[in-house]
Amino acid sequence: MDRNHPHRQLALMRQSFFDQGYLDEQFIQLEELQDDANPNFVEEVVTSYYRDSARLILNIEQALEKKPLDFNKLDGYMHQFKGSSSSIGAEKVKAECTQFREYCRAGNGEGCIRTFQQLKKEYTTLKKKLEAYFQLARQAGPSETACRPK
Amino acid sequence: MVAGPRNCSLTALVVDGDTTSNMIEQGLLRSFGVITCGVDNGRAAIDLFASGAKFDLILIDLILPVINGLETTRQIRAMGVKTKMLGVTACSREREEKAFLAAGVDEFIEKPLDSNRLASILMELNAN
Numbered sequence: 001m002d003r004n005h006p007h008r009q010l011a012l013m014r015q016s017f018f019d020q021g022y023l024d025e026q027f028i029q030l031e032e033l034q035d036d037a038n039p040n041f042v043e044e045v046v047t048s049y050y051r052d053s054a055r056l057i058l059n060i061e062q063a064l065e066k067k068p069l070d071f072n073k074l075d076g077y078m079h080q081f082k083g084s085s086s087s088i089g090a091e092k093v094k095a096e097c098t099q100f101r102e103y104c105r106a107g108n109g110e111g112c113i114r115t116f117q118q119l120k121k122e123y124t125t126l127k128k129k130l131e132a133y134f135q136l137a138r139q140a141g142p143s144e145t146a147c148r149p150k
Numbered sequence: 151m152v153a154g155p156r157n158c159s160l161t162a163l164v165v166d167g168d169t170t171s172n173m174i175e176q177g178l179l180r181s182f183g184v185i186t187c188g189v190d191n192g193r194a195a196i197d198l199f200a201s202g203a204k205f206d207l208i209l210i211d212l213i214l215p216v217i218n219g220l221e222t223t224r225q226i227r228a229m230g231v232k233t234k235m236l237g238v239t240a241c242s243r244e245r246e247e248k249a250f251l252a253a254g255v256d257e258f259i260e261k262p263l264d265s266n267r268l269a270s271i272l273m274e275l276n277a278n
Contacts, residue, residue, distance in 0.1 A: 026262050033177040041177060049170040080213060083240030084170045087262045 006140035013133055022126050027089030039142075043134045049088050050127055056081045057120065064113055074112060075104040092122040160275055162207040164188040165195040165222065166238065167215045171261060175209055175238075178263055182272050192217030196225050205233055206275055210255065212239040212246060220253040227254035234275060238263070 017023040027042075034041040060077045063070060082097035096119035103111030162184045166172040169190065176186040187205070189195050193216040195208075208226070212219040223235060237255035239246060247258045259267065 029178075029262070029265060030174065033174070033181050035181075038177065045170055045173050045177075048173055052169050076213075079240055080168060083261050084168050086240065087168075087171050087174050089262075 006136065010133070010136050010140050013129075013136065017129060017133075021091050022129060023089045024091040024094075025089065026086060030088065043137075046088055046130055046134070049084055049090075053081060053084060053123070057123070060116060064116060069109045069112065071104045071107055071112075075101055078104065090123075090126055093119060093126060096122055159183075159185075160206040160272060161185045161187070161204075162209065163195065163198065163203075163205040164209045165190075165192065165214065165219070166209070166211040167191055167213065168211070171211070171238075175263060178265060178268060179207075179209075179272075182269060184272065191215045192219065192222030192225075195222050196229075199226055199229055199231050207271070208233050208235045209238050209259075210235060212237060212250060220249055223250070223253040223255055234271075236271070 017027070030042045030045055038044075056077055060074065060081070063074050063077065078097050078100050082094055082101070085093040085097055096115055100112055100115045100119060103109075103115055160183075162179050164172050164175045164179070164186060166175060166188070167190050172188045172190060176188050179186045184207070187198075187203075189198065192214040195210070195214075196217065210219050210223060214222060217225070219237065223237070226235070234257075235255040237247075237250035237253075237258045238261060239250070239258070240261045250258055257271070
């Protein structure tokens with residue numbers, strides 16, 4: 001297959017997400033749920049994730065501005081955020097969620113704030129990568145021989 | 151794809167306030183041939199059973215809007231619903247697990263759902 005072939009580019013892009021730790025095997029499970037009856041399942045799930053988590057991020061930002069910090073509330077929000085991030089295989093985002101929750105349990109506000117900034121970076125980076133991926137996928141069109149290593 | 155009861159005629163209700171998780175759980179169940187219904191809060195789940203709806207399996211999240219997962223579970227059981235209920239949560243803690251089991255779920259399962267475990271549960275339900 002020509003290295004510039006869209007499907008080849010798509011496969012390489014996809015593999016880079018795993019190699020660089022942005023996505024884990026949970027994303028593969030999502031891909032396995034995509035079929036002719038649900039041809040856009042993965043993109044729909046990811047779109048839903050970014051739409052719903054935007055609200056959570058806003059809640060966390062507002063909670064981080066209050067003094068004193070309500071660590072129980074923050075932990076609760078992050079519990080939800082971690083859950084949905086795990087469900088789409090967002091590995092780096094999930095790791096920051098875990099770190100944030102540890103700081104909550106330790107009552108470390110500075111740690112929470114610092115980790116949240118990093119979390120938002122990872123979240124935004126992944127969003128851009130996935131947007132580019134889905135755009136390329138639409139341009140490439142369906143493939144019967146998708147290069148999807150198991 | 152994990153082997154499972156692809157030709158089963160089971161029905162399942164997914165109760166999860168997180169739209170993403172709800173979509174994924176329903177998608178996973180449908181991949182096994184299960185007919186699914188999803189609601190996003192505890193009150194909607196309770197109202198469904200109060201209206202006479204029946205399912206073979208219920209997946210219920212611990213954290214729910216309107217009425218939380220524990221109370222929703224208690225109220226559904228109080229109605230005499232004996233359907234197998236799986237309590238779902240993002241992070242398993244013993245305290246939460248005990249509370250969920252005490253509320254009336256039959257088993258406890260963590261997100262993201264393990265498809266092998268789900269297949270095993272569905273096969274058992276199908277056999278019964």
